[in-house]
Amino acid sequence: MVSIAALALFGWLAFTLVMVGLQVKGASDRIALDQREVQVAESAARVDRYRDSVDAQIARVEQRQQILDALVDRYFENVEVDPEAEAETAASDESSEAIPEAAGLAALENRQLAFARALRVAVDRRTVETAAQIRRFGIDPNALANQGMGGPLIPASVRSHVDDELAELEVSLNRLAVMELSLRSIPSATPTSRVSLSSPFGLRRDPFGGGRAMHNGLDFRGAHGQGILATGDGRVVFAGRKGGYGNCIEIDHGSGVVTRYAHLSGIDVRLGQQVDRGQRIGRMGSTGRSTATHLHYEVRINGRAVNPRPFLEANRNVLENESAG
Known part of the structure; x- marks a missing residue:
């Protein structure tokens, strides 16, 4: 009886160990599957x-x-x-x-x-x-x-x-x-639609007194009332009567560059107005110290008159119809 009981106990322990092992393996498999x-x-x-x-x-x-x-x-x-x-x-x-x-x-x-x-x-x-x-x-x-640059610093x-x-x-x-x-x-466009040069820049005989005088611009002949055009983008800084220049317009193009249009019969812009290159600003005339209808055109850099011809010649054939005189 003792032997039978021992054998039964051993069998039960073995069965229990097997079941526990199976449960542990099942739990391990479930954990692995979950992972x-x-x-x-x-x-x-x-x-x-x-x-x-x-x-x-x-x-x-x-x-x-x-x-x-x-x-x-x-x-x-x-x-x-x-x-x-x-x-x-x-x-x-x-x-x-x-x-x-x-x-x-x-x-x-x-x-x-x-x-x-x-x-x-x-x-x-x-x-x-x-x-x-x-x-x-x-x-x-x-x-x-x-x-004209400035503003707050905003890093990009x-x-x-x-x-x-x-x-x-x-x-x-x-x-x-x-x-x-x-x-x-930069004033490099033609100041009028029909360009005919009548007097160059530099020393010449004064048309009134006959003595030598400095001519600070170019003279272009044309018809009375012929349109005068801005030679570059800029702002009108003078529009009115200016001594021997007669009716005159000055345009500031920035960086000290100013153009002057004189002896006009009429002015079509106002002081402070922004103008575009090629825009009509006035009409040709013979006001001020002038012998006949024409445009006196100047380019000034930092207040000093310079020869406008190199500016105009930047555009091909600007002066092809000129006649020296």
């Missing part, structure tokens, strides 16, 4: 975040492309991108590694970066050319472009190296725009 489910869920969440990141990148890239297209349409017809420079910009990001579809997006972004750099080089080259044209008139392009923030390159491109484009506006303000 795998958590990992899968986390992986899915990461993929979703990456896909959201790709969507955000696509939006940014499309916005950049619109900006680049607009800049090219506005300033340039064609900009060539160096393939080697484009290759140097290649770089991987987290989303392109996690999601294969993002690799094409990263490549497009790199191409845009290379294109922005190439466009900036073209912009800087054009700015240099514009500055050289301004220097031909004896005017400092930096002084002309930097006048950028999110990536591509945005940084676009920001630098915008700075270059703004400088080019200012430089080209400055060039436009």
Whole structure:
């Protein structure tokens, strides 16, 4: 009986140990399964975040492309991108590694970066050319472009190296725009529609006394009432009677450059008015110290009269109908 009882107890202990072992293994399997489910869920969440990141990148890239297209349409017809420079910009990001579809997006972004750099080089080259044209008139392009600047300092923030390159491109484009506006303000247009030179700049015989006298401008003959045009963008700083000049208009073009239009029969602008290059400002006449109907035209830099001819000759054929006298 004792042996039977011992055998039964041993069997029960063995059965109990097996059941406990099975329960432990089951619990371990359930824990492992739960862990795998958590990992899968986390992986899915990461993929979703990456896909959201790709969507955000696509939006940014499309916005950049619109900006680049607009800049090219506005300033340039064609900009060539160096393939080697484009290759140097290649770089991987987290989303392109996690999601294969993002690799094409990263490549497009790199191409845009290379294109922005190439466009900036073209912009800087054009700015240099514009500055050289301004220097031909004896005017400092930096002084002309930097006048009237100011305002509170608001630092710009950028999110990536591509945005940084676009920001630098915008700075270059703004400088080019200012430089080209400055060039436009230089008085190099014709002061009247029909140009016929009757007296040059420099020493001449005074038409009244006959002695030698300095002539500080150019005289253009024409018909009474013929339209007089602003030779550059600027602001009217004088409009009225001025001694021997008769009816006279003076326009300030900035950077110390002023043009004077004299002997007018009529004035069509007012003091302080902003005028555009080629805008009609008055009518030809013979007021003041004048022998006949004509326009006396002067260019003054920092108060000193200079020969207007180099300014006018910047436009081809401006004086092709001139006649010396």
